Ligand SMILES: Nc1nc2c(ncn2[C@@H]2O[C@H](COP(=O)(O)OP(=O)(O)O)[C@@H](O)[C@H]2O)c(=O)[nH]1
């Protein structure tokens with residue numbers, strides 16, 4: 033699952049899997065889009081889902097929209113790295129694009145729930161960096177779900193009633209970001225990714241790099 037890429041400073045390092053989770057409406061999609069736009073070397077993992085497409089969503093960009101039999105076939109053929117049932121729909125991460133991106137030295141961004149995060153962690157603990165996004169208040173969460181204007185009142189009610197359960201998994205994550213203001217929350221998430229990219233354990237090229245430096249000093 034891991035592989036070699038080069039950091040901006042040219043030192044080889046293993047790719048990482050950067051996971052964002054939150055209750056629905058807290059801002060994962062917004063923050064993910066900003067990260068993909070502004071952080072070179074990061075690719076989005078596009079999940080497969082059986083949920084209906086929302087207005088404005090694009091098949092293949094936001095999700096791979098599949099029917100239940102196709103999803104079952106993907107599970108059976110071991111095409112998914114992880115999968116879970118959320119809000120009565122199935123969601124899963126296609127394995128091949130993640131492995132290809134990591135092999136090409138890219139980091140991969142996942143917008144997945146706590147169940148998927150647990151599965152990724154079991155498979156590759158050292159390479160998973162997880163961030164849980166919290167809303168500033170329940171009122172803000174509800175307002176955001178309404179302002180998105182993409183789900184029916186009934187779907188919004190369901191998502192609100194699931195929020196507390198989703199949030200109960202916050203302590204399983206490496207970092208917690210409270211999304212008061214998008215720019216501030218983005219800056220925090222970006223700092224986490226930047227720092228994690230510099231972790232010594234991931235920078236497998238450091239041994240050679242430091243040896244080279246020592247060679248220069250002696251020579
Ligand atoms: N385990 C898992 N969860 C996913 C995947 N894709 C999306 N999810 C989660 O499914 C939940 C519902 O997603 P969605 O219907 O797009 O609504 P959203 O919460 O408003 O973004 C969110 O918690 C997503 O993080 C996936 O591939 N695997």
Ligand SMILES: Nc1ncnc2c1ncn2[C@@H]1O[C@H](COP(=O)(O)OP(=O)(O)O)[C@@H](O)[C@H]1O
Nearest residue numbers: 056057058059060061062176180211212213214
């Ligand atoms: N900090 C914020 N302040 C106000 N509105 C926000 C903030 N972050 C996200 N939103 C809005 O809230 C709604 C839900 O955000 P979204 O990113 O779709 O959440 P999620 O993917 O977690 O369900 C969207 O309309 C988005 O523009």
